[in-house]
Amino acid sequence: MNEIFFDPNFMMGEISLVALIVILTIIEAFRRPIFVLLNTPSNSTGLDRRNKQASWFAGIGLIIVAVIFYVFGKATAGEHIILLNNSLTAGGGMYIGKLALIGAAILAVLMSARYTLTQSIPAMDYYLLLLFSLLGAVTLIAAENFLIIFLALEMMSIPIYALVGLKKFSTRAGESAIKYLLLGGFSSGFLLLGISFLYGTTGSLIVKDVIQSLNFIVFDASAFLSAIGLIFVFIGLAFKVSLVPFHAWTPDVYEGAGTPITAFMSVAVKLAAFAVILKIFASIDTFGEFDSVFSLIFMFFSLLTVIYGNSVALVQQNVKRMLAYSSIAHAGYMGLALAPMHHKIHTVQAVLFYGIGYIAMNMLAFGVLVYLTRKEKYCETLNDLKGIARKYPGAAAMMAIAMFSLAGLPPAVGFVGKVQIFIQLLEGHMYITAVIALLFSLVALYFYINVIVVMYMREPETEITNIDKHSVGPVWISLSLAALFVLVLGILPSPLLKWALKWAEMLF
Amino acid sequence: MDFNVLMFYVFGVTAIAGGLVLFFAKHPIRSAMGLLASMLALAGMYAILQAHAIAVFQVIIYAGAIMVLIIYFIMLLDIQSEEYLRKYNKLLWAGGIFLVAILTLFIYKLYNILSASPDTFTTISRSIDPATAPEEFGGIKPFSKGLLTNYLFAFEFVSTLLFAAIVAVISIVQLDWKGRKNE
Numbered sequence: 001m002n003e004i005f006f007d008p009n010f011m012m013g014e015i016s017l018v019a020l021i022v023i024l025t026i027i028e029a030f031r032r033p034i035f036v037l038l039n040t041p042s043n044s045t046g047l048d049r050r051n052k053q054a055s056w057f058a059g060i061g062l063i064i065v066a067v068i069f070y071v072f073g074k075a076t077a078g079e080h081i082i083l084l085n086n087s088l089t090a091g092g093g094m095y096i097g098k099l100a101l102i103g104a105a106i107l108a109v110l111m112s113a114r115y116t117l118t119q120s121i122p123a124m125d126y127y128l129l130l131l132f133s134l135l136g137a138v139t140l141i142a143a144e145n146f147l148i149i150f151l152a153l154e155m156m157s158i159p160i161y162a163l164v165g166l167k168k169f170s171t172r173a174g175e176s177a178i179k180y181l182l183l184g185g186f187s188s189g190f191l192l193l194g195i196s197f198l199y200g201t202t203g204s205l206i207v208k209d210v211i212q213s214l215n216f217i218v219f220d221a222s223a224f225l226s227a228i229g230l231i232f233v234f235i236g237l238a239f240k241v242s243l244v245p246f247h248a249w250t251p252d253v254y255e256g257a258g259t260p261i262t263a264f265m266s267v268a269v270k271l272a273a274f275a276v277i278l279k280i281f282a283s284i285d286t287f288g289e290f291d292s293v294f295s296l297i298f299m300f301f302s303l304l305t306v307i308y309g310n311s312v313a314l315v316q317q318n319v320k321r322m323l324a325y326s327s328i329a330h331a332g333y334m335g336l337a338l339a340p341m342h343h344k345i346h347t348v349q350a351v352l353f354y355g356i357g358y359i360a361m362n363m364l365a366f367g368v369l370v371y372l373t374r375k376e377k378y379c380e381t382l383n384d385l386k387g388i389a390r391k392y393p394g395a396a397a398m399m400a401i402a403m404f405s406l407a408g409l410p411p412a413v414g415f416v417g418k419v420q421i422f423i424q425l426l427e428g429h430m431y432i433t434a435v436i437a438l439l440f441s442l443v444a445l446y447f448y449i450n451v452i453v454v455m456y457m458r459e460p461e462t463e464i465t466n467i468d469k470h471s472v473g474p475v476w477i478s479l480s481l482a483a484l485f486v487l488v489l490g491i492l493p494s495p496l497l498k499w500a501l502k503w504a505e506m507l508f
Numbered sequence: 509m510d511f512n513v514l515m516f517y518v519f520g521v522t523a524i525a526g527g528l529v530l531f532f533a534k535h536p537i538r539s540a541m542g543l544l545a546s547m548l549a550l551a552g553m554y555a556i557l558q559a560h561a562i563a564v565f566q567v568i569i570y571a572g573a574i575m576v577l578i579i580y581f582i583m584l585l586d587i588q589s590e591e592y593l594r595k596y597n598k599l600l601w602a603g604g605i606f607l608v609a610i611l612t613l614f615i616y617k618l619y620n621i622l623s624a625s626p627d628t629f630t631t632i633s634r635s636i637d638p639a640t641a642p643e644e645f646g647g648i649k650p651f652s653k654g655l656l657t658n659y660l661f662a663f664e665f666v667s668t669l670l671f672a673a674i675v676a677v678i679s680i681v682q683l684d685w686k687g688r689k690n691e
């Protein structure tokens with residue numbers, strides 16, 4: 001691993017992403033009629049036409065960016081370097097993580113093409129914010145430095161705060177946005193306080209230096225303060241991945257936000273934040289006297305998350321809310337892998353594998369909800385899904401695949417992910433934890449299968465109205481891509497395991 | 509005890525007193541003034557610790573710009589109704605208990621650790637001594653140099669972050685808020 005100040009080859013992906021953002025901003029600046037700002041009715045300004053164009057621009061641009069990320073990532077995969085004075089890691093398997101996040105964004109854009117049309121949301125703003133958030137996420141997983149971690153985390157979250165509220169005629173969305181903004185600011189405060197404690201005791205902001213100079217063997221003032229610092233950093237990041245007890249915002253925000261945003265938020269933000277948690281905590285060899293404390297913290301939070309998420313999801317009537325609680329539970333499963341405290345590359349691999357697989361399955365589940373949207377009515381509750389299989393068999397089949405995967409049943413990627421996590425728990429001799437987690441994933445079977453039962457075996461209460469015909473094609477593309485990933489990676493997980501391992505190597 | 513150390517403690521006590529006023533004052537403007545005192549005292553502490561650039565930023569940005577913003581908000585919101593205050597005063601005891609618990613833990617641990625190594629206070633007074641500071645420490649020159657070399661990426665990233673925040677604000681503000689309905 002060597003240090004270079006700057007080499008454009010290693011950063012071409014990020015540069016092209018920023019370039020895409022700038023180009024889209026300029027295009028938007030010139031084609032938007034100024035009087036839109038003055039509350040004119042949206043139809044008279046050709047919003048639909050401009051939204052369609054915006055979706056094309058954003059979608060094609062993002063695919064080009066993804067290709068650039070892949071080509072340059074592949075070309076620089078032989079080297080592992082640190083750029084810009086310990087700001088970013090680059091090269092090696094890092095491009096895999098970035099591609100996973102971009103994949104989530106592409107799926108979200110494909111769904112949004114329909115969503116922005118049916119809801120008459122100014123689409124270009126929406127895509128710009130999504131791209132900003134993506135830029136934050138790809139920087140976050142490469143960050144080498146607590147300063148960059150904080151900035152990238154903000155870059156990832158601030159556009160999401162706005163995206164959550166970016167919904168016409170909805171006070172619920174505004175409420176969720178404010179809730180998320182306030183709690184997000186609160187969690188950033190925790191993170192910053194933790195970082196300042198760590199800086200105070202170690203005199204460095206660089207993650208590797210901080211970890212090396214942490215000394216928990218001798219118990220003194222600096223060990224105490226740095227343990228507090230690490231706990232605060234963990235709390236700040238746990239807010240983003242919504243571990244219990246820092247989950248309170250999740251159901252409300254997921255329910256209030258637009259469905260594609262919920263999908264992107266639940267997978268990309270979670271994966272990126274977990275990558276940082278792993279980067280900081282998995283490379284610490286020993287916490288010395290605090291070993292049991294930290295093990296207990298990880299186990300306590302994660303197990304509580306699994307138990308809480310799965311039990312509360314049982315009683316949800318709203319599918320989006322159910323998926324929110326299920327996403328809390330899945331964060332718990334990912335967090336559990338940290339608890340055995342035998343941090344090594346396979347733990348990180350298991351978590352990253354789970355995270356990447358989770359992108360495909362959750363995107364699939366939310367994508368079906370986007371597909372079933374009507375102009376005046378979202379498809380959100382179990383009642384809305386009753387008997388949907390007769391009228392829309394394709395969508396019902398996709399939802400069934402997603403539910404099987406989320407429940408962790410064999411032919412899907414969720415099964416392999418769960419197996420990986422449980423192997424880590426068993427290797428760490430945490431049998432009781434493993435049994436409890438397994439029991440609660442059996443509980444989870446009920447509410448996942450319930451969705452399938454409702455779709456296929458219940459009679460609809462009222463006649464199912466036709467869905468909007470706006471931009472159904474892109475949604476189908478995203479659904480089939482996600483379903484393909486879920487099934488293919490579920491049956492042949494070895495390529496994804498290899499990719500996750502390559503990425504995991506970069507985090508040490 | 510020389511002058512520097514004395515002033516260090518004076519500023520420290522002022523900062524804590526300002527924090528207490530912020531916390532306990534009934535009227536929001538008094539709270540804001542407590543915060544102002546606390547920030548100015550912190551600026552003084554930075555100056556004593558040879559971080560002159562940071563001290564100036566503290567006065568200009570925090571005590572100047574951010575205080576104006578806070579006072580504007582207080583004026584705009586005009587929170588004076590008794591009922592509103594009482595709602596939050598009811599929750600004060602919970603915060604108080606939490607604060608006392610955290611403080612006790614903190615002071616107890618730190619006292620244990622400090623009493624084990626009695627030279628900590630000499631270390632503090634040595635670090636305040638201007639003679640021990642490295643050359644050019646804390647001035648505007650090393651600050652700007654660091655900003656454009658070591659922290660170049662962070663610096664540029666912040667500008668992108670501000671751009672993102674501007675886009676976020678514009679996209680939220682231009683929505684048709686009047687047409688919103690409860691669902």
